Amino acid sequence: MGVxxxxxxxxxxxxxxxxxxxxxxDQAREPHPAPSDAVGMLYDATLCIGCKTCxxxxxxxxxxxxxxxxxxxGIYDSPISLxxxxxxxxxxxxGADGKSSYMKSQCMHCLDxxxxxxxxxxxLQKREHGIVTWDGSRCIGCRYCQVACPYLIPKFTWDxxxxxxxxxxxxxxxxxxxxxxxxxxxxxxxxxxxxxYDDLLAEAKNRLKKNPDRYYPKIFGEKDGGGTxxxxxxKAGISFTDLGLPxxxxxxxxxxxxxxxxxxxxxxIAPAVLYVALGTVIWRNKRAExxxxxxxx
Amino acid sequence: xTDHAVPVGGPILTRPFKWLMAIFGLGVLLLIWRFLAGLGxxxxxxxxxxxxxxxxxxxxxxxxxxCGGYAVAILVYILNKGKYHSLVRPAILTSALGYSLxxxxxxxxVGRYWYIYRIPLHFWQWNLNSALLEVALxxxxxxxxxxxxxxPPILEVMQEGSSPFFRRLAQTTLPILNKSMVFIVxxxxxxxxxxxxxxGTVMMLAGQKxxxxxQTPFLPLLFLVSVVGMGYAVVVFESTLSSFFLKRPxxxxxxxxxxxxxxxxxxxxxxxxLLDLLYRGAFGLAFTSGWLSFFFWLEIVLFVASAAMALxxxxxxxxxxxxxxxxxxxxxxxxYRFDTYLVAFNPGPGWSYFPAVPELFITIGIVALEIMxxxxxxxxxxxxxxxxxxxxxx
Numbered sequence: 001m002g003v004x005x006x007x008x009x010x011x012x013x014x015x016x017x018x019x020x021x022x023x024x025x026d027q028a029r030e031p032h033p034a035p036s037d038a039v040g041m042l043y044d045a046t047l048c049i050g051c052k053t054c055x056x057x058x059x060x061x062x063x064x065x066x067x068x069x070x071x072x073x074g075i076y077d078s079p080i081s082l083x084x085x086x087x088x089x090x091x092x093x094x095g096a097d098g099k100s101s102y103m104k105s106q107c108m109h110c111l112d113x114x115x116x117x118x119x120x121x122x123x124l125q126k127r128e129h130g131i132v133t134w135d136g137s138r139c140i141g142c143r144y145c146q147v148a149c150p151y152l153i154p155k156f157t158w159d160x161x162x163x164x165x166x167x168x169x170x171x172x173x174x175x176x177x178x179x180x181x182x183x184x185x186x187x188x189x190x191x192x193x194x195x196x197y198d199d200l201l202a203e204a205k206n207r208l209k210k211n212p213d214r215y216y217p218k219i220f221g222e223k224d225g226g227g228t229x230x231x232x233x234x235k236a237g238i239s240f241t242d243l244g245l246p247x248x249x250x251x252x253x254x255x256x257x258x259x260x261x262x263x264x265x266x267x268x269i270a271p272a273v274l275y276v277a278l279g280t281v282i283w284r285n286k287r288a289e290x291x292x293x294x295x296x297x
Numbered sequence: 298x299t300d301h302a303v304p305v306g307g308p309i310l311t312r313p314f315k316w317l318m319a320i321f322g323l324g325v326l327l328l329i330w331r332f333l334a335g336l337g338x339x340x341x342x343x344x345x346x347x348x349x350x351x352x353x354x355x356x357x358x359x360x361x362x363x364c365g366g367y368a369v370a371i372l373v374y375i376l377n378k379g380k381y382h383s384l385v386r387p388a389i390l391t392s393a394l395g396y397s398l399x400x401x402x403x404x405x406x407v408g409r410y411w412y413i414y415r416i417p418l419h420f421w422q423w424n425l426n427s428a429l430l431e432v433a434l435x436x437x438x439x440x441x442x443x444x445x446x447x448x449p450p451i452l453e454v455m456q457e458g459s460s461p462f463f464r465r466l467a468q469t470t471l472p473i474l475n476k477s478m479v480f481i482v483x484x485x486x487x488x489x490x491x492x493x494x495x496x497g498t499v500m501m502l503a504g505q506k507x508x509x510x511x512q513t514p515f516l517p518l519l520f521l522v523s524v525v526g527m528g529y530a531v532v533v534f535e536s537t538l539s540s541f542f543l544k545r546p547x548x549x550x551x552x553x554x555x556x557x558x559x560x561x562x563x564x565x566x567x568x569x570x571l572l573d574l575l576y577r578g579a580f581g582l583a584f585t586s587g588w589l590s591f592f593f594w595l596e597i598v599l600f601v602a603s604a605a606m607a608l609x610x611x612x613x614x615x616x617x618x619x620x621x622x623x624x625x626x627x628x629x630x631x632x633y634r635f636d637t638y639l640v641a642f643n644p645g646p647g648w649s650y651f652p653a654v655p656e657l658f659i660t661i662g663i664v665a666l667e668i669m670x671x672x673x674x675x676x677x678x679x680x681x682x683x684x685x686x687x688x689x690x691x
Contacts, residue, residue, distance in 0.1 A: 081647075083344065118502055120430040121415060121422045138422060140415070141408025143347035144429045148502040152644055155344050156408065158337030163408040246505060256514055257501035258426050264494075264517075265431065271491060278375065279483035285377040286479065 029258060032112035032226060038130040038197035039175065040109065040229035041184060042204055045243065046214055047191035048102040050090055054183035054192060055079070058088035058106075061171050061182030082106070084157035087168040088183050093243055101235050103243040104192055106168035106183070107132060107153045108221060109229035110253075115145035115154055117254030123165070124154070128176075130197070130229055133169045141165070150225060150246050150253055170229075197229050204231050220245055226252025302386055302450065302679040305543055309673055317665040324662015327655045328405055336408060339655040345648025346639075350656050353638040355402030355663060357496055358631045360436065361524045363395025365535065366443065367489040368528025372558070374482050381551060383682035386450060387539065388532050390680050393443035394667045400440050402663060403433075428498035435492035442485050448474060450678045494521040500637050508641040509579045510586060510593050515569060516637070522566045523630050529559035530603070530626035537620040539681060548682075553613030556622060560607035563600055563626070570597075592636050599629035 056077065059066060064085045066077035079086040088106040109132050110116075115124045116132060123139035126132055134154075141163055145154045157163045171181035179185070184194035193200070204219045213236060220240045221228035225248035234240055241247055264270055331339040342349045365388035372378045373385055404410050415422070416433050424430055448470070455467040474481075497520030500507055513519070533552045540547045574580040583593050603625035612618040639650070652660075675681050 114502055114504070117424075117426045118429065119424055120427045120433060121419060122424050138412070138415070139409055140412045141410070142403075142406075142429065143408070144427070144499070144502075146344060146347035147500075147506075147642075148504075150504055150506070152345065156336075156347060158342065158344075159335055160337075161333060161335040163335060248505070253504050254426065254502055257428060257498050260501070260514060260517060261426065261428050261431070261495075261498055264491075265425070271487060274490065275483055275487045278486045279479055282374045282482050282486075283479050285374060288377070289379065 029255060032252060034111055034197045035130040038229055040197040040200050040231060041192055041194055042200040042231045043104045043192045044233045045101045045103060046235050047189045049189055050092060050102040052090050053186045053188060055088055055090060057182035057186040061174060062087055082155055084155050084166050087166060095242060099237055101238050101243065108151055109170060110225060112226040112252035112254060114148035114150060114253040117258060118144040118148035131170045131172045133172055134165050134167060136164060139165055150248055200231055204233055207233060223250040224248050302682055304679055305676045305681060307676055309676060314669060314672060317669045320665040321662045324659045327659050331405055341650055341653040341656065345644035346650035348638060349650055350652040350660055351402050351406040353635050355660055356399045357634045357638055359395050359399040361527050361630060361634060362531055363392040364489055364524045364528035365531035366392030368525050369532055370482060370486055384532055386680045387535060389443060389446050390674055391531060391535050393447050394670055396436060396440045396443055398663050398667050400436060428495045431495045432492045432499060435488050439488040442481060442488060445481055446485060450680055454678050493524045496520050503642060506642055506644050508589055510582050510589060511637045511641045513573050515573045519569060522562060523633055526559050526562040526566060527627060527630035529555045530623040533619055533623035534627060537616055547616040549616050552619055556607035556613055556619060559626060560604040563604040567600055589641055592640050596629060596632050599625050603629055
């Protein structure tokens, strides 16, 4: 018995050491900079007048039917939030101090997206221009992307027997034709503009520098959650959390869990070592048992 | 090995069994509705709470309840405690059923189920960063391994049967299986170690949506440790119920020593849980999080109560109280999973979720199915030990 236990403990120690040998510390993930062909959008809340032309243009560009349920049907397009038929929406914020602002919400096209990290089989991926798109020929509808996204962007068509994931794809189909996203094309005040990611970031910095009194002193998306290809500027005195954006810090959302996952599974070494260790212990125990049986009678 | 296991025998279609069939039948009707009308019509799931009862209970808690086979195999095959051998077959059976039905639950939970086959087959599309992929592949593989482990009792019956074809099949397959059991058992130990911890990793990606009392880099370890404790509790639970309903002697002595091991594991779990909270400076939230504080302390109290009972010799000598101890542990471990996947998950203002009636009855129907298959198996196949299993191996 003593020998068996020693064998067992030895085996477990080997396996444990293998698992620990590749601790998270030495497995830092590669940083995720914007791809070289990255495009993006810049939304400037100080310019938006809340006309919602972009919401209508988004529907037309993506062939989405109007959302009429909130007002009990009728002719009004009245989405109250992003949903299975609304990829872009304008919301209003009003603070206790009477300050108010509009807020545009759609996919942020993160540099290191949680949804892409979550998706088992690559239905959601950063594809051309760094745009996060959904591939219906891969998605099994597990909705882990919805659990993972800190901005609550991917939506599911719950009322359909054959459902889909619906989200802003920055009108990638229009970009392929040389056009720009529907929302950016129609905005009468250029509150939301489309462009190359680097140009937009420079433009946002420029606006902050030129009019520091006009703006909240931060560009949301420059670093938040590892950075996003959609950038936001807010009015002075109105923070981004007021506008409903999460305070994520600069670390990419999937970083920690992926480091742990990689530490345990890199090259599949640890599981292989554990398997061999377990097999050895089981085999030795069985052999010892068989020998014991032979000796006894 | 388990040559003393025998079929229980007796009629299958008893009155309770017919009730179970009725409950399962209702679940089947509701499932048909779910596939025709979609998830929105039959569940309370929404864009804020995309995962509900089916994931938190059927899959996450269900596979944890299916870890009896894993926990007992650690004892018997790794720590070489041969005296528990008679517990292996019933434990593997409950594991095979728990995991198979969890896999089935995934089929009706996912929206685009017709593509599920691609998860194991389209390996070139795998996203190796996804903890959920690891869970999915591992669970599929483990269901397969569990049924291979369940094959010997089925083949043993075939060997005695009247059909010459099945007899020959059994005679050729059994020796091969027995020789390769080392590889299979090692796999049966490796796979749950991998996916039960990954079930914790899965929720790490929920980030700030999961309350900091639960959100921690130790989620994988906590999920793994607690599942071993739950595994022993399941064995106590299942063995006591079998003895009660089938009027067989209780395996009190053996279950008592299992309970002791479970208690030590639970103490380890609680130590990691509390030290992690203190280290992250999140312990204060245990007093300031409103009803989430209540659920946190409820978990802790259930774990502590169960471990304390298991440490008491008086409890360990009493089948009824052992059963209560096991129930407490299963509720504690189940609640920890429910909290992590559902209760402490908050997507933000405006979202809420409570299971819809059809959702609930589909889950109840699945549980009924599980119990029915278990009854059929122990009555027709050599799963449970002979009349006096506690003594036959002492």
